[in-house]
Amino acid sequence: MLRGERRRAADVVGVLGVVAVLLGCQAKTEPVAEQPPPVPAVHPPILVDGSSTVHPISQGVLALYASRLVTDVDLKFSGTGGGFKLFCRGKTDINSASRPISPAEAELCKSSGVDFVELPIAFDGVVVVVAQDNDFVRELKVSELERLFSPEAQGTLTSWKQLRKTFPDRPIELFAPGLDSGTFDFFTSAILGESGKSRGDYESSEDDEELASLVAKSKDALGYFGLSHFLKNQDRLRAVAIDDEAPDSGSEAVLPSLASVQAGTYQPLARPLFLYVSTKSAQRPEVADFVNFYVRSARLVAPDVGSVGLSPDLLDLSVRRFQQRKTGPVFADLTDVIGLSLADLMAAETEAVSAQVGATTAAHDP
Numbered sequence: 001m002l003r004g005e006r007r008r009a010a011d012v013v014g015v016l017g018v019v020a021v022l023l024g025c026q027a028k029t030e031p032v033a034e035q036p037p038p039v040p041a042v043h044p045p046i047l048v049d050g051s052s053t054v055h056p057i058s059q060g061v062l063a064l065y066a067s068r069l070v071t072d073v074d075l076k077f078s079g080t081g082g083g084f085k086l087f088c089r090g091k092t093d094i095n096s097a098s099r100p101i102s103p104a105e106a107e108l109c110k111s112s113g114v115d116f117v118e119l120p121i122a123f124d125g126v127v128v129v130v131a132q133d134n135d136f137v138r139e140l141k142v143s144e145l146e147r148l149f150s151p152e153a154q155g156t157l158t159s160w161k162q163l164r165k166t167f168p169d170r171p172i173e174l175f176a177p178g179l180d181s182g183t184f185d186f187f188t189s190a191i192l193g194e195s196g197k198s199r200g201d202y203e204s205s206e207d208d209e210e211l212a213s214l215v216a217k218s219k220d221a222l223g224y225f226g227l228s229h230f231l232k233n234q235d236r237l238r239a240v241a242i243d244d245e246a247p248d249s250g251s252e253a254v255l256p257s258l259a260s261v262q263a264g265t266y267q268p269l270a271r272p273l274f275l276y277v278s279t280k281s282a283q284r285p286e287v288a289d290f291v292n293f294y295v296r297s298a299r300l301v302a303p304d305v306g307s308v309g310l311s312p313d314l315l316d317l318s319v320r321r322f323q324q325r326k327t328g329p330v331f332a333d334l335t336d337v338i339g340l341s342l343a344d345l346m347a348a349e350t351e352a353v354s355a356q357v358g359a360t361t362a363a364h365d366p
Helices: 003-029 055-068 080-087 103-111 142-149 182-192 208-216 227-231 258-263 285-305 312-323 342-364
Strands: 046-050 073-075 094-097 116-131 139-141 173-177 203-205 221-226 237-239 241-243 270-278
Touching: 046 080, 046 285, 055 073, 055 094, 055 285, 080 094, 080 103, 080 182, 080 270, 116 182, 116 208, 116 227, 116 258, 116 285, 116 312, 116 342, 139 142, 142 173, 142 182, 142 241, 173 182, 173 208, 182 221, 203 208, 208 221, 208 227, 208 237, 221 227, 270 285, 285 312, 312 342
Parallel strands: 046 073, 046 094, 139 241, 173 203, 173 221
Antiparallel strands: 094 270, 116 221, 116 237, 116 270
16 A cells, blocks of 8 residues: 555544544433333322211221222211211212211212212111219110100200109210211111201210210210220220110110120111212222222221121122122111111112112113
């Protein structure tokens, strides 16, 4: 190769080297943009409101469900009635209830386009309580409770001696759940024959723990709330045995307990507890999974928080009702569950599920 050719070749190599350096610098200063990581799906929270009696069961179920959570579960208790006001306007996904939905509430749901599935999840008793140092009220007849809480008693029946001559002449202090409470609705229906019918000169609260504290402070106090809250406060409260005065149930007053509620001997203050699930909300997989888990797990949680768990057969019926999206209530009115036993509940649910299966089969027949 001639000297000039060698120089030109060297020049070309030099130019190529400079270009390579420049390209390398450009690559360092302008890296290729990386693809952002995929954004995980965001699920809105599951909104649960309603009964203060059912709330401890919900808390227990949620603790068991923690490992399966894909979104938050927001548990609140504004009372059965307060919860239905939100639920029937589409503001919540699930309403827990210590009584069946009322016809007025069902109509509100219908007018708002909220379809629901009603699911029994446990059994409970309403307990009449006094303070531990109350040494004279051991048992009461249903007729005495009716006299004590009737609207006519307001301002007139104010002394224990007026209720029963053997009681001391001491002022009666009454405490009861608030007007939005399903326990208030159930108690007034069972004792006075009409939901909401009651004297008004008593102190009320939607918080059962607050009621327990108020009753415990006075020897002259009497109140009522769910069995689960009584069992948590046995160190400062005493349950009053109830004589239902029914001819076929004997003359003995019955103390509330898990056993007497389960056996159906604690009457007329035993009752089923429910979940109401919006069918629109149930279309969300995370809501459907939570409800299925809840119904199957309630039996395990209920005894630990002072309620009676349902039998596996009865819970299976609840699961089938939910899977079939059987909408509407089983019980037409609150009075339908007064005096209801577990066996009666089983029969009602069996009939409802069988009717749904029959309707579904007929719809698919050519």
